[in-house]
Amino acid sequence: MDFALNDELLAMKEEARKFTEKEIVPNADKWDEEHHFPLDVIKKMGELGFYGTPIPEEYGGTDVGFLAQMLLCEEVSRGSSSIRVAFNTQCLGTALSILRHGTQEQKQKWIEPIINGDKIGCFAISEPNAASDVMSMKTHAERSGDGWILNGSKIWISFASRADVGIVYAYTDKSKGSKGLSAFVVDMHSEGITASDLDKLGTRSSPTSEISFEDVKLPEDAILGGEGAGAKVVFGSLNQTRLCCAAGGVGLAQACLDTAVQYSNEREQFGRPVGKFQMNQALIAEMAADIEAARMLLYRAAWQKDQGQLGNVLETSYAKYAASNAATKAAEYTMRILGSYGYSTEYPAARFYRDAILYHIVEGTTNVQKMIISNDLLGYRKANR
Numbered sequence: 506m507d508f509a510l511n512d513e514l515l516a517m518k519e520e521a522r523k524f525t526e527k528e529i530v531p532n533a534d535k536w537d538e539e540h541h542f543p544l545d546v547i548k549k550m551g552e553l554g555f556y557g558t559p560i561p562e563e564y565g566g567t568d569v570g571f572l573a574q575m576l577l578c579e580e581v582s583r584g585s586s587s588i589r590v591a592f593n594t595q596c597l598g599t600a601l602s603i604l605r606h607g608t609q610e611q612k613q614k615w616i617e618p619i620i621n622g623d624k625i626g627c628f629a630i631s632e633p634n635a636a637s638d639v640m641s642m643k644t645h646a647e648r649s650g651d652g653w654i655l656n657g658s659k660i661w662i663s664f665a666s667r668a669d670v671g672i673v674y675a676y677t678d679k680s681k682g683s684k685g686l687s688a689f690v691v692d693m694h695s696e697g698i699t700a701s702d703l704d705k706l707g708t709r710s711s712p713t714s715e716i717s718f719e720d721v722k723l724p725e726d727a728i729l730g731g732e733g734a735g736a737k738v739v740f741g742s743l744n745q746t747r748l749c750c751a752a753g754g755v756g757l758a759q760a761c762l763d764t765a766v767q768y769s770n771e772r773e774q775f776g777r778p779v780g781k782f783q784m785n786q787a788l789i790a791e792m793a794a795d796i797e798a799a800r801m802l803l804y805r806a807a808w809q810k811d812q813g814q815l816g817n818v819l820e821t822s823y824a825k826y827a828a829s830n831a832a833t834k835a836a837e838y839t840m841r842i843l844g845s846y847g848y849s850t851e852y853p854a855a856r857f858y859r860d861a862i863l864y865h866i867v868e869g870t871t872n873v874q875k876m877i878i879s880n881d882l883l884g885y886r887k888a889n890r
């Protein structure tokens with residue numbers, strides 16, 4: 506067992522840290538306050554090759570893998586949990602699905618522009634009445650001539666209002682159950698698509714939208730993985746985007762800890778730095794141990810994917826579950842250590858607190874992770890594919 510990151514991975518992590526310190530950290534609070542989506546930064550990360558690490562070179566990637574992607578994602582999330590969403594929209598939930606299930610033409614057309622940030626991506630699963638219960642979605646596509654007509658609505662779709670391309674899930678034959686769900690690569694500028702942003706508590710530099718599809722004409726070659734492959738595509742994709750959430754949670758939790766440690770050494774009460782009080786030390790120790798544990802689970806799951814185990818649902822769920830808990834706990838403890846200053850907008854602690862709770866919700870709620878884990882252990886449903 507080797508826990509060391511090799512020189513290449515360390516160099517990438519360092520590059521992402523420097524990028525985050527320079528481009529993201531000084532602006533993150535302002536962007537959050539203004540609900541600003543920094544498109545230029547999202548594109549720059551593409552130009553730097555941040556998104557393309559699990560993509561082969563022939564499609565414009567660097568082929569250095571999932572662990573590399575998680576290290577980059579973790580570092581970016583230390584600066585802004587909003588910005589880390591781009592790893593999912595620009596690779597794990599879009600380009601990677603096309604790589605795994607697309608035709609040669611689809612791969613050549615879409616992958617490179619998405620991972621290099623030329624085209625903004627999104628993936629649309631959730632609907633107003635179908636979220637954890639993915640298969641209860643209602644969006645549907647009917648055959649029409651040599652293509653498809655798409656109708657329905659989606660909600661909570663990251664980057665959708667700015668997206669050029671989306672992986673959209675829709676039933677092509679509801680009577681076939683899970684075998685009737687299909688995935689489509691959709692040009693988001695097509696006639697009949699409208700997307701409008703939703704207001705939300707946190708993650709405010711990452712636009713989240715509802716989308717309406719009204720008689721949207723799709724070409725025959727928009728279908729991804731063939732008719733009826735939607736369930737395979739969506740659950741395969743969720744198992745990769747979920748790990749990005751784990752990386753985001755670990756990065757955000759680390760940002761909390763960094764803030765809490767620095768403040769504890771600076772702020773004095775009763776003539777001593779507040780870090781000298783054992784009750785604050787306990788909070789810091791708990792945070793640190795939780796973050797380390799979540800990080801190890803994250804790196805193990807990423808490493809497994811690099812060994813070809815993309816169906817490591819169980820280990821991915823462990824990582825996401827642990828990272829969500831680490832993030833929310835660290836955000837709360839940091840707020841407690843910073844006291845009123847934490848509650849103010851002077852420090853990023855309030856943003857961390859608002860952003861952290863999202864990790865219990867997206868890419869499978871914490872309850873869903875518990876279901877996956879317990880169903881596997883109880884022998885009801887094997888998690889790994």
Ligand SMILES: Cc1cc2nc3c(=O)[nH]c(=O)nc-3n(C[C@H](O)[C@H](O)[C@H](O)COP(=O)(O)OP(=O)(O)OC[C@H]3O[C@@H](n4cnc5c(N)ncnc54)[C@H](O)[C@@H]3O)c2cc1C
Pocket residue numbers: 628629630631635636637638660661662663664705708713863866867868869870871872873876
């Ligand atoms: C900021 C943001 C960005 C998002 N980005 C995207 C995106 O890009 N693409 C996309 O498709 N979706 C996206 N989502 C949607 C997100 O994935 C869903 O919100 C998530 O799946 C949970 O759905 P829900 O909130 O409607 O909860 P519901 O599924 O309605 O669940 C409500 C509650 O019941 C619990 N629950 C549900 N079923 C069970 C069960 N069987 N057993 C125990 N508990 C259960 C849940 O854990 C939750 O606590 C985003 C959401 C947000 C907030």
